Amino acid sequence: MAATKKKAAATTAGTSRTRLASLIKSARDTMRKDAGMNGDLDRLPQLSWLLFLKAFEERVEQEGEALDPDGYRRAIEEPYNWGKWATDPDFSGNELKSFVNEKLIPYLAGLVGEDAEDPRNVLSTIFKDVVNRMQSGTLLRELVDIVNQIHFVSTDDIHTMAFVYESILKEMRDAAGDSGEFYTPRPVNRFMVQQSFLELGDSILDPASGTGGFLVQAYEELKGQVKTSTQRRRLHANIRGIEKKPLPYLLGSMNLLLHGIDAPHVQRDNALLVMRNYNASDKVNVVLTNPPFGGEEESTVVKAFPDGFRTQETAWLFLYSILDQLKLGGRCAIVLPNGSLFATGENSIGAKIKKKLMKDCNLHTIVRLPQGVFAPYTQIPSNILFFEKTGPTQEVWFYEIPLPEGRRGYTKTKPIRVEEFQPCVDWWGGKERKGRQLGEQAWVVPASDIIASGYNLDIANPHVGDDLTHRTPEELVDELVKTETEILGLLKELRAGLEASTGAE
Template identity: 25%
Template sequence: MLQNNSELKSKIDQLWNKFWSGGISNPLTAIEQITYLLFMKRLDELDQKRKADAEWTGENYTSKFEGQWIPPEYRNQSEPEKFAIDKRTLRWSEFKRMQAEEMLQHVQGKVFPFLKDLNGAESNFTHHMKNAVFIIPKAALLVEAVKTIDDIFAVMEKDSQEKGQAFQDIQGDVYEFLLSEIATAGKNGQFRTPRHIIKLMADLVQPQLGHRIADPACGTGGFLLGAYQYIITELAKKAGAKDLAPDEDGFIRTSVAASLTEKAQAILQQSLYGYDIDATMVRLGLMNLMMHGIDEPNIDYQDTLSKSYSEESAYDVVLANPPFTGSIDKGDINEALQLSTTKTELLFVENIYRLLKKGGTACVIVPQGVLFSSGKAFKDLRQILVERCDLKAIITLPSGVFKPYAGVSTAILLFTKVWGAKDKITKPATENVWFYEMVADGYSLDDKRNKQQGYGDLQDIINQYHARDAATDTDRTAKYFMVPRSEIADEKNNFDLSLSRYKTDVFEEVHYDAPDVILDRLIQAEVGNLDEAELAKLQSGIVRDLLDLKGMLG
């Protein structure tokens, strides 16, 4: 969306430049501080909208900005009411009218502490916000940032009205664009997953209301948000929603959950679970989901590969892009993980298998080396996927998908857990594996990743996957085809899952002209547009050499 709205992109660039010139040059620090401001703005707008909706429908709604707020440090004193703050003054729409120095002191000393305490002392959000700090150092920077964010929201509202896109979708695009600016991404194999790839994976898995959905390395919560948007879009369709047009990647999505029943909303709130080992990412993920209407996200600080994490057979769906090329201290690896390795790309896939309920489905991005590397741990993992799971699909992605962070070649694994780790296998779970070679994802595969015309292979992958048929998908010269498990597991292939192992290459015979004909063309190209004087000069150089070469060829 931002590629098509130069005004919005310009405003966001202005915001980055203001933070840079204001002394906050670390991108991760800047995005965290910007997120706090976006959250304050969005919180005020959502609250006012819900209040207005409640007045219209006659429902009861208690505003987050009604009454008094007593900071936690004063609650145990003899007269805590002396320290009470009128919540109305904590609204964005109220404090943005203050003078510069007054605004800075008010946001630092009152608004931000209120934000940290927003969901109550016992909430997951408050727990993870405990160590968060507001470090915008200058009043002038805060004033400029507040003004620019107001401008950004105004442009988003205009874009929403003119182009019919849900406001929350646009706001999500803006937030994702800000996240994409984190220059530290790409270290230790941590890459932000493009939103259209997340949407593709959600359409492949098709999560349903009531499913427990997890991402064991969730970062900013992109996959959880992708699953949430898929579910509420399907619910909106069933409720009769119209005018849901495909987005620029061909996906139909809405973030508007207003049509959900109270029961459905409650189910969704308890459906999404994310974990990450970076405290900053946990906070960003919490606020990302909250800005999309999920009031109390279940995102937690946790190393899901370590001994301290004991969940298993707990989730119906796992969507993930776990860290690549990293490693973990051998002594801290959970004993339930059986692979003899410290490579995180292998351990995460085994752990995802462990986290799935029987019948649960995972869609996971892995480096392509996982598909063919000859090490014992690699082969053992592939054997688990083929024999203990129904390995439904392997979709190879072009190497530019994760640019500008990295040019690593990746693939999507789609599998359903059939046999538990301790079950005796009476029959291998996989019958056939569907392979698809994605060539284009609708964006240029260079560092700029500009939007191209059309959807690339995205929609074809979804259509062909859901229509796949072992009896008809047999042409191994095509983009997609089926391979039987017996062939994958035989002695020759030994559980190799690389697409190139099974694809049949088609070689087209090319006919070339004789050398003297080619030389005649080269000579003609050199002399064709020259006058006699220029030709005389040129004939002492390249043309003479070509004529000599032609003479040698006879």
């Protein structure tokens, strides 16, 4: 087996991004010929689960056997392991299709691990929701042959494949945007992780982990500090996620596997229910997340929350859950829309949650993002809240990331860049946030003023005038839509509150 592995590594040495991109293109061209494939929302998951099995064979199974030739027990046994069924060029047509549909996928979905570290748990969770959508066994054979040309043995190969795979994820996000799913641009991921000042030993959670962007970025940030195998195992265990939907769960697991985490600690479940059932030992040091907002949760989820904090707005439920989930001294970076910051009033659930936030935590920084950061999925203006569970808030610093000169917003083809966060990083003042100064982009508001306003955190930059004569018609319409949306949200909360009080009588 070691000789086979060495040969495979030699065969793939020097594989370029261009070569991998060409193979991925061939794979997608093959899937386009199949009658069962309807667009990228079918093709990309199909390719991903095949890539996952190939990567699992080389990254986990073969490496495990090389390290422990006599004692390693394969997670996937014959004839279901990749090397047995996928490498036989004569195994094709209806015979291959029937094997995959009736034997392989059910077998993988039925695997049971012996403990939390057992990779069979990840495999079974993924394949419970996997469906082979290809109707032609011959085309399926062609696709498997293409995947067989992609290798995950050497470090260079893994990094190259990870780069190409991220381009697949980006296209997946573009396709999923039509479904109302918003994905966090990589520069925003990187900024949030960087300004959270992660340390080796921190337990890190993303309760809406999606395709794993925050978790991968956190892992990349910390892995250079690892000195021992014990530290490496602990780091892998400390990178945790929860994802409700099967497709993002598959993509996220694949993403983490490619970046070196062989048994990703991502749970496929509704995070709002999972976190309600957590105990003290489950609390974490750091939460990094961009929860879904604008959506509505089903009544069984809402009823799991205490009276006075029940709402169908997912963003509020996530924020409330995170406040409970953090250890004392823990910290969080979370994306929230402007409408969430604005919610005020004694009967507003949003205001009540913000009151709890500022009472329990030090909400030290709100970074206001420019228009269109999440384009093309939404034009809703958003913010990043940074807070620590270290005691009540005394003051809140605001920093506004400006649009590049001459731009009115971001687009799919011209997204936000990492460099645009650098002035904010320079202003931040390091881990202790020392030496912050007021400026055109930065201002500070005492907690007493925010409390007096009914916990309104949607505070505009006082250094920027709002002269209507200098605003475009598009900007005025966007502002009107934003205001009407916020009013509608408040009316929904008021109605829900009235219904709750009527039901309690």
